[in-house]
Amino acid sequence: MIEIPDQVEAVATIREVIDARNCHALLPNGKEIWGFISKDVPNFQLNEGATVRVRMRVSDFSYGEMLSAV
DSSP states (O other): OOOOOSEEEEEEEEEEEEETTEEEEEOTTSOEEEEEOOTTSOOOOOOTTOEEEEEEETTEEEEEEEEEEO
């Protein structure tokens, strides 16, 4: 039996910084998502135009947890 993952990782480009831990970001296909840095992840600088790794749930691609800058 094939196991289906409940989360996937992707790369996104920051479009608009909301605050130190939240932003709007674009996936490579052009879909805009809400990006956030979890309190469990070390804080890193969010800059418009920067590329970040994001983890999203396969059931909802409208938001993603930003894991690190690329």
